[in-house]
Amino acid sequence: MTVSVCFILGLLLWTRAGGSSSQTRFIQTNRDLQLTVPEEVQLGRDIFNWRFNDRNNIIRLLRGEVDHSDDYKNRVDFFKQNLSLILKNVQLSDSGIYTAEVSGKREDVILSTYDVRVEAPVSPVLLSVDSVFNSPESCNFTVSCTTELSPSISRSFTCDRRTCEEASPAPSDPAPSLHLYLSDVSIICNHSNHVSWRKDTKEKQQVCPFGAEEVCTQETGGTKDIY
Incomplete structure (x- = not known):
């Protein structure tokens, strides 16, 4: 009998203590983001909250009744059956720490924590050929990679x-999201962050046609979006 009572008490304590999982989520502006609670939770008379930056309540669930904060009434969807939350049409100001928490008489238990980082899509890029010098056996060229905001x-x-090799050691890129490099067959200008990617490319053979007597004219390659 004593063993059974100890087992039940231990199970109750384990259920109440729970576990907190923390993860970083990147999301593009104007998208929806779902935040979940990883384990099934029996609330009883405890209060469940989704909180933003440890100070702003998003929703509160008590005895089956959901109370939305005024700031989030039309901006979130909450699902009582699994305690998940959908942030709708996120903006840069929505970046921060989101916490799912159960508040009881004796203690507060954090169920999950998300470090949400909202990023805008990167702007288009333009790859330009600035100069080319051709000879029968070699080719020297300079290219530039340009974007609106960097x-x-x-x-x-x-x-x-x-x-092909770089004529001199590459300086550090002034914008960490913008890169210019060579592949086996292409010159690539790449602009990316955690949520979007744009690039402009040229074929090396277009820029360096060995044996040509004329300097290559400047032209612009295609642009590609990947999300």
Whole structure:
């Protein structure tokens, strides 16, 4: 009998203590984000809350009744059956810490924590050929990568018929989201963050047609969006 009572008490304490899982979520502006509670929870008379930055209540659930904060009444969907929350049409100001919490008479238990980081999609990029010098056996060229909101970057390369290498050590990129580099066949300007990616490319053969007597004219490649 004593063993059975101890087992039941231990089970109740384990259920009440719960566990907190924390994770980072990146989301693009104007999208919806679902936040979940990883385990089934029996609330009883306890109060369940979703909170923002540890101070702003989003919703409160008590005895089956849901109370929405005025700031979130038309901005969230809450599901009582699994305690999940959908943030609708998120904006940059929605970045922060979201916490699912049960408040009881003796203690508060954090069920899950999300570090939400809202990012805007990156702007388009333009890859330009600034200069080209061709000879029968080598080609030297300089290209630039430009975008609306970040400083432009440029690189100079030297190619022979088999390989290409940067003419001088690459300076650090002024914008960490903007990169300019070579692949086996292409020159690539890449602009990306955690939620979006845009790029502009040119074929190396277009820029360095070995044996051509004329300097290549400037042109713009295609732009691609990937979400």
